Amino acid sequence: MSASSPAVPDPADAALRGPSARERRARVWQMVQLAPIMAVLVLLFGGALVLAVLQSLGFAPWFGVNTFPDFGYFGALWGSSTFWVSLGLTLYYATVSTAIALVFGVLLALALVKIFPGKTFYKYLYKLPLMIPYTVGIALAVLMLSNGGMLSRLAAFAGLIDDPAQFPQILKTHYGWGIIAVYVWKQTPFITLAVYAVLLGIGRETEEAAAILGANRRTIFFRVTLPQILPGVVSSTLICFAFNVGAFEAPFILGGGFPDTLPVVAWRYFNDADYTLQLQGMATVVSIGLVAGVILFGYLAAYRRFERRMGRN
Amino acid sequence: MATKSDTSLSSRLSPFQRFYLIVIAGFILGPFIPLLIQSFAFRWAWPDLLPGTWWLEQRGKSMMPLAWDYVLSPYSRVWEATVNTVAIGLIVTVICLAICLPAARVLAREKFRGKSAFEFFLSLPLIVPEAAIGIALLMMFIRLGLAGSYVGIIVAHLIPTIPYMVRMLTAVYQGLGRDFEEQAMILGASRWQVLRLVTLPMLLPGVVAGALFTFLVSTNIFLLTFFLGQGQIVTLPTLLFSKIAGGTLDASAAGITLIVTLPGIILLIISERFIKEEAFGKGFGN
Numbered sequence: 146m147s148a149s150s151p152a153v154p155d156p157a158d159a160a161l162r163g164p165s166a167r168e169r170r171a172r173v174w175q176m177v178q179l180a181p182i183m184a185v186l187v188l189l190f191g192g193a194l195v196l197a198v199l200q201s202l203g204f205a206p207w208f209g210v211n212t213f214p215d216f217g218y219f220g221a222l223w224g225s226s227t228f229w230v231s232l233g234l235t236l237y238y239a240t241v242s243t244a245i246a247l248v249f250g251v252l253l254a255l256a257l258v259k260i261f262p263g264k265t266f267y268k269y270l271y272k273l274p275l276m277i278p279y280t281v282g283i284a285l286a287v288l289m290l291s292n293g294g295m296l297s298r299l300a301a302f303a304g305l306i307d308d309p310a311q312f313p314q315i316l317k318t319h320y321g322w323g324i325i326a327v328y329v330w331k332q333t334p335f336i337t338l339a340v341y342a343v344l345l346g347i348g349r350e351t352e353e354a355a356a357i358l359g360a361n362r363r364t365i366f367f368r369v370t371l372p373q374i375l376p377g378v379v380s381s382t383l384i385c386f387a388f389n390v391g392a393f394e395a396p397f398i399l400g401g402g403f404p405d406t407l408p409v410v411a412w413r414y415f416n417d418a419d420y421t422l423q424l425q426g427m428a429t430v431v432s433i434g435l436v437a438g439v440i441l442f443g444y445l446a447a448y449r450r451f452e453r454r455m456g457r458n
Numbered sequence: 459m460a461t462k463s464d465t466s467l468s469s470r471l472s473p474f475q476r477f478y479l480i481v482i483a484g485f486i487l488g489p490f491i492p493l494l495i496q497s498f499a500f501r502w503a504w505p506d507l508l509p510g511t512w513w514l515e516q517r518g519k520s521m522m523p524l525a526w527d528y529v530l531s532p533y534s535r536v537w538e539a540t541v542n543t544v545a546i547g548l549i550v551t552v553i554c555l556a557i558c559l560p561a562a563r564v565l566a567r568e569k570f571r572g573k574s575a576f577e578f579f580l581s582l583p584l585i586v587p588e589a590a591i592g593i594a595l596l597m598m599f600i601r602l603g604l605a606g607s608y609v610g611i612i613v614a615h616l617i618p619t620i621p622y623m624v625r626m627l628t629a630v631y632q633g634l635g636r637d638f639e640e641q642a643m644i645l646g647a648s649r650w651q652v653l654r655l656v657t658l659p660m661l662l663p664g665v666v667a668g669a670l671f672t673f674l675v676s677t678n679i680f681l682l683t684f685f686l687g688q689g690q691i692v693t694l695p696t697l698l699f700s701k702i703a704g705g706t707l708d709a710s711a712a713g714i715t716l717i718v719t720l721p722g723i724i725l726l727i728i729s730e731r732f733i734k735e736e737a738f739g740k741g742f743g744n
Contacts, residue, residue, distance in 0.1 A: 178560035276722030301505030391587020408589030
């Protein structure tokens with residue numbers, strides 16, 4: 146996308162408006178206003194993406210490497226079985242935690258629209274994890290879930306175990322329950338916020354109508370409420386999933402070690418003493434972007450198709 | 459059937475919901491209790507539910523709780539990290555506002571070809587994995603000499619903050635309408651006067667909300683700061699990361715965790731007044 150294309154006015158629009166000199170000035174003014182945001186995003190974001198793709202294809206003259214276009218780095222990466230294990234782990238953590246956070250978040254949003262004592266308190270409470278960094282969540286996971294942690298102590302208190310080693314290992318395994326717990330803890334509020342906002346917007350009239358027509362609670366949720374909150378659900382889960390795929394700190398600290406998730410793999414390549422491995426790291430980075438892109442576009446396309454079937458556009 | 463639909467419509471909580479709210483409160487707040495205890499513990503061996511030795515019993519050895527003595531001393535770099543976090547957050551917020559205000563105005567009011575594609579492009583940073591952007595940016599910044607500098611980090615923080623800011627400001631402009639500005643123009647106000655006396659005062663609540671949210675996002679960023687700071691610039695999230703990277707949490711790490719939580723609590727109390735849930739009704743992504 147170039148900087149000039151969005152500023153071209155609609156011909157029909159232009160015909161409606163006044164003389165062409167004024168029109169041209171307005172168009173320039175419009176471009177001037179859009180220029181800073183375009184500059185930042187195109188240069189930084191677009192530049193970074195283009196550079197990453199170029200490098201992963203063997204373009205790194207500053208290392209004395211320039212074999213562009215060279216698909217060998219992708220070949221080497223995709224040819225190794227550990228890459229696919231890493232990819233599987235990355236997607237597994239991202240999907241499971243997004244799904245759990247979605248269920249928790251929707252349930253919480255549905256409860257929050259009700260009237261109950263302490264509602265103000267809850268409206269503060271549920272946003273707390275949203276306000277603090279992931280690293281805090283990781284610290285809490287270490288404190289609660291490690292073998293010497295609080296849950297292990299509670300289990301000992303209840304007489305279930307008498308040695309820390311007997312506590313089931315939650316952190317640093319490839320099941321990733323520690324990672325998932327942190328993501329869920331941090332993202333349930335995000336999804337709740339998105340869904341709650343939509344619920345406030347739509348009001349309760351449609352649900353009341355359905356109830357009067359004799360629908361039960363289940364039917365009301367799946368046939369009336371869910372289709373209406375779907376835009377909030379889709380946009381918030383998109384963001385959470387993309388974040389989880391690219392997250393580094395939780396898998397780095399709480400993950401099971403080799404094979405790591407893809408962002409950690411890329412980071413290790415990048416910090417390797419052998420700096421030519423950085424190109425391998427770039428191929429990993431581009432792979433993360435590709436996989437996330439394909440999944441998210443598929444998700445969005447499925448959602449759009451559903452919307453069309455529902456008669457919305 | 460009739461009684462069933464009555465309960466489904468009730469504006470009160472069902473028993474399950476009441477139970478669920480308690481569980482969620484425990485899930486969110488529960489872990490902070492042992493965290494607070496840990497920061498005041500002197501010795502806390504497994505399987506004790508409370509520390510075997512509290513700091514209070516050992517205060518002959520140290521006037522301050524040991525962990526807090528360290529946390530509040532310059533050796534922990536907590537103060538440095540706090541100043542960095544707040545300063546970077548403020549500068550990012552100001553720059554982000556300056557960039558997004560004009561763009562939001564155009565997006566809210568003008569029609570142009572490729573607008574929906576442009577809007578999609580603006581929200582792309584939210585759905586491209588951060589690790590991909592972070593490592594690619596690091597490569598770029600090393601070439602430009604920006605790696606490990608404040609400028610590099612501030613510029614990088616713009617990427618994840620712009621999508622939220624431009625979205626919130628566009629919504630504000632859409633609510634504002636252009637009638638008031640046009641009336642001021644008709645009455646002879648200059649462009650600058652319109653901006654200063656009409657547009658800005660009416661935009662203010664939305665601008666405050668957007669600024670708070672941007673500041674919040676910036677202060678929470680770990681990955682971009684960690685990758686691009688090259689260990690030379692510590693912020694609260696990266697400081698805490700280095701403390702817990704080994705996978706254990708001692709008393710001083712517990713203290714630092716509490717300190718890192720503090721700005722979030724302050725922001726939560728402030729922002730609850732300015733950011734209304736309804737503002738998020740349109741969703742973020744599509």
